[in-house]
Amino acid sequence: MNLSVQQFRTKAEQELLDLYTKAEKTLPGAGNPFVADLREKALATYARLGLPHRRIEAWKYTDLRAHLEDVYPLATPRGAAIGANELEAALGKAIADFSAYRLVIVEGELRDDLSDISALKDAGAVIVSLAEALESPPEWLKQTLSKAGPREDDAVFALNTALMTGGVILRLPKGLTLDKPIHLIHLDGTGDPATMVTRNVIMAEEGASATVLESYGGLGMTGLQRNAVTEIEIGDKAAIHHIKFQREAVETTHLGIWLATIGADARYDAFQVSTGALLGRNQIYVGFDGEGSSTDVSGACLMRGRQHSDTTLVVEHRVPSCVSRELFKVVLDDHARGIFQGKVIVAPDAQKTDGKQMANALLLSETAEFDSKPELEIFADDVVCGHGATSGQMDEDLLFYLESRGLPEAEARAMLIQAFVGETFECVDNEALREAFAGVSADWLGVQVE
Amino acid sequence: MLEIKNLHANVDGREILKGLDLTLPTGEVHAIMGPNGSGKSTLAYVLAGKDDYEVTEGSITWNGVDVLALAPSDRAAAGVFLAFQYPMEIPGVATMTFLRSSVNAVRKARGQEELSTPDFLRLVKEKAKTLNIDTEMLRRPLNVGFSGGEKKRNEILQMTLLEPSLCVLDETDSGLDIDALRVVADGVNALRSPERSMLVITHYQRLLDYIVPDRVHVLSDGRVARSGGPELALELEKSGYAGFGDEATAA
Ligand SMILES: Nc1ncnc2c1ncn2[C@@H]1O[C@H](COP(=O)(O)OP(=O)(O)OP(=O)(O)O)[C@@H](O)[C@H]1O
Numbered sequence: 001m002n003l004s005v006q007q008f009r010t011k012a013e014q015e016l017l018d019l020y021t022k023a024e025k026t027l028p029g030a031g032n033p034f035v036a037d038l039r040e041k042a043l044a045t046y047a048r049l050g051l052p053h054r055r056i057e058a059w060k061y062t063d064l065r066a067h068l069e070d071v072y073p074l075a076t077p078r079g080a081a082i083g084a085n086e087l088e089a090a091l092g093k094a095i096a097d098f099s100a101y102r103l104v105i106v107e108g109e110l111r112d113d114l115s116d117i118s119a120l121k122d123a124g125a126v127i128v129s130l131a132e133a134l135e136s137p138p139e140w141l142k143q144t145l146s147k148a149g150p151r152e153d154d155a156v157f158a159l160n161t162a163l164m165t166g167g168v169i170l171r172l173p174k175g176l177t178l179d180k181p182i183h184l185i186h187l188d189g190t191g192d193p194a195t196m197v198t199r200n201v202i203m204a205e206e207g208a209s210a211t212v213l214e215s216y217g218g219l220g221m222t223g224l225q226r227n228a229v230t231e232i233e234i235g236d237k238a239a240i241h242h243i244k245f246q247r248e249a250v251e252t253t254h255l256g257i258w259l260a261t262i263g264a265d266a267r268y269d270a271f272q273v274s275t276g277a278l279l280g281r282n283q284i285y286v287g288f289d290g291e292g293s294s295t296d297v298s299g300a301c302l303m304r305g306r307q308h309s310d311t312t313l314v315v316e317h318r319v320p321s322c323v324s325r326e327l328f329k330v331v332l333d334d335h336a337r338g339i340f341q342g343k344v345i346v347a348p349d350a351q352k353t354d355g356k357q358m359a360n361a362l363l364l365s366e367t368a369e370f371d372s373k374p375e376l377e378i379f380a381d382d383v384v385c386g387h388g389a390t391s392g393q394m395d396e397d398l399l400f401y402l403e404s405r406g407l408p409e410a411e412a413r414a415m416l417i418q419a420f421v422g423e424t425f426e427c428v429d430n431e432a433l434r435e436a437f438a439g440v441s442a443d444w445l446g447v448q449v450e
Numbered sequence: 451m452l453e454i455k456n457l458h459a460n461v462d463g464r465e466i467l468k469g470l471d472l473t474l475p476t477g478e479v480h481a482i483m484g485p486n487g488s489g490k491s492t493l494a495y496v497l498a499g500k501d502d503y504e505v506t507e508g509s510i511t512w513n514g515v516d517v518l519a520l521a522p523s524d525r526a527a528a529g530v531f532l533a534f535q536y537p538m539e540i541p542g543v544a545t546m547t548f549l550r551s552s553v554n555a556v557r558k559a560r561g562q563e564e565l566s567t568p569d570f571l572r573l574v575k576e577k578a579k580t581l582n583i584d585t586e587m588l589r590r591p592l593n594v595g596f597s598g599g600e601k602k603r604n605e606i607l608q609m610t611l612l613e614p615s616l617c618v619l620d621e622t623d624s625g626l627d628i629d630a631l632r633v634v635a636d637g638v639n640a641l642r643s644p645e646r647s648m649l650v651i652t653h654y655q656r657l658l659d660y661i662v663p664d665r666v667h668v669l670s671d672g673r674v675a676r677s678g679g680p681e682l683a684l685e686l687e688k689s690g691y692a693g694f695g696d697e698a699t700a701a
């Protein structure tokens with residue numbers, strides 16, 4: 001039996017195909033033969049694979065096919081008025097106030113009026129909206145969009161390519177060091193339930209360095225099905241801190257993919273914090289293409305109610321002498337479910353690889369559930385690799401220690417939860433962001449931090 | 451005044467305290483000695499309100515207040531402080547943040563005004579200095595990577611900051627070098643006052659040379675087996691617990 005051959009289609013699977021058929025002529029880059037061909041091929045890949053389900057090993061814990069019953073229409077920009085209040089409502093104060101070059105994408109549209117596009121251009125970056133870039137993509141972008149990899153066997157990725165409508169293309173020219181982080185803000189949910197498909201492409205040329213924060217928030221309480229891919233190429237000697245913050249409404253289905261490739265002597269630090277969405281799946285693919293590089297992929301997620309959050313990452317050591325570190329912390333309350341799947345692949349000649357991963361879950365209720373699946377596929381012999389996962393309840397002895405010092409129980413619990421997730425925040429080198437994330441976890445806990 | 455009457459307590463279904471009686475008048479310092487496993491730490495935990503220590507019989511009152519009816523944080527507010535035999539390490543909680551939260555929580559519960567950050571910092575610096583604590587240490591996560599002695603000094607710092615009226619010190623001397631013992635004892639003695647009572651749990655006379663107790667109680671198999679003046683500790687130093695019958699020597 002070949003599971004990758006679709007036998008029948010669910011309603012949602014068919015509706016996704018219909019979305020494409022309906023929008024084909026109006027999708028950005030429709031008149032461009034390269035783009036049209038790219039989309040057609042991606043659609044064919046999706047049609048072949050169907051939506052991922054639990055009998056596909058990588059989707060064992062997240063049965064997207066079962067979850068997705070109806071597919072919402074593609075979102076259309078409505079030019080919603082966005083002010084400081086809307087931003088704060090969608091992202092929380094700490095992140096909304098984060099000082100950065102802002103690029104605000106509302107319902108797929110890169111909003112000139114809300115973004116610091118000219119300031120970012122003045123600082124030396126090259127920035128263009130996805131829609132504009134697809135009208136006539138430059139050669140480098142074509143190459144990036146056609147690279148081999150998960151786009152060929154990942155149905156979510158394929159759907160993204162077929163339907164991508166919003167996003168930004170950002171190039172950091174050789175040697176550019178930005179004086180401020182870039183904050184890519186994705187806001188949706190002003191109108192009826194919608195499907196939102198965005199693609200960001202970031203190209204950091206040799207020696208460039210920057211901090212890029214992507215945040216995802218909902219403006220209303222309407223349903224949202226989001227498929228958000230960011231591709232990032234890190235050139236030789238470049239250093240990128242890539243951070244994601246997802247705080248969408250609990251009706252949201254959030255499918256996120258980051259695909260990063262790293263050149264030689266470069267550094268890529270990825271960090272993700274999620275508190276929103278009913279079903280969230282974050283896939284992170286990191287591949288080393290040059291020697292002497294390192295990556296730190298970390299994150300925290302805080303879930304309650306019936307939220308489901310899945311982090312699946314694949315780190316591929318394709319060349320020797322690279323270092324990878326992963327640390328994920330998951331806090332689960334009520335009936336929430338958390339999943340961490342981490343795979344480290346070490347190619348036959350990737351000697352001197354150093355790869356370690358760790359996932360820790362803190363369960364705040366009897367009904368919360370955490371599943372982890374670490375995998376090591378090692379084909380080289382001179383490597384240091386390791387992984388671990390723990391899952392446990394709050395340490396009552398620590399709690400008692402704090403309470404015996406006068407902290408009321410709720411406050412003591414909050415302090416320990418903060419401490420638990422806080423360890424991952426240390427992976428964020430930007431101090432303002434680190435503090436913002438402390439604020440995010442406090443926000444989630446509903447406590448005041450000093 | 452602390453009054454413990456016929457106290458029975460279980461841990462994991464096993465009776466550890468078996469009818470303990472103890473009276474500690476306000477302003478006095480009493481030492482508690484006794485063999486390993488006799489229930490000294492259990493008594494300390496029961497006083498502070500640890501969850502898994504189940505009181506099955508008896509009562510504890512502190513200045514007339516029913517201690518057993520209070521949550522641990524309320525006991526702290528009511529003036530009970532336990533310096534732990536094994537202070538907890540809490541990664542991710544900055545010592546300074548913890549100290550400030552703790553001090554302000556207790557002040558709030560006592561109806562006092564919370565301390566402003568500068569006032570708090572000034573207070574901590576001053577108290578840390580008298581205990582020979584490097585303020586650099588207070589920037590680290592709570593007790594993480596602290597040496598045994600540093601942890602104990604940190605306990606006394608907390609005790610000083612929280613201004614309790616009932617201090618329970620569980621083997622605060624263990625793990626301290628001779629100089630640190632002196633510093634800690636000075637810190638404890640500085641807190642001695644007519645309004646404050648202390649229970650000092652220890653195995654060694656050495657601590658009692660510095661913190662001279664008003665009375666000494668010997669715990670054996672979950673009960674007070676003998677009580678006496680400071681000379682009782684000296685006697686124990688010489689002859690051990692051999693004179694306390696089977697119960698004590700077997701423990
Ligand atoms: N959590 C627990 N679970 C099971 N038994 C316990 C627990 N805590 C204490 N005990 C038992 O209770 C008894 C008394 O212990 P406790 O710690 O009070 O003794 P102690 O007098 O403080 O001894 P030490 O001088 O060694 O500190 C011991 O037999 C110990 O094993």
Ligand SMILES: [Mg+2]
Pocket residue numbers: 490491492535620621
């Ligand atoms: Mg003890």
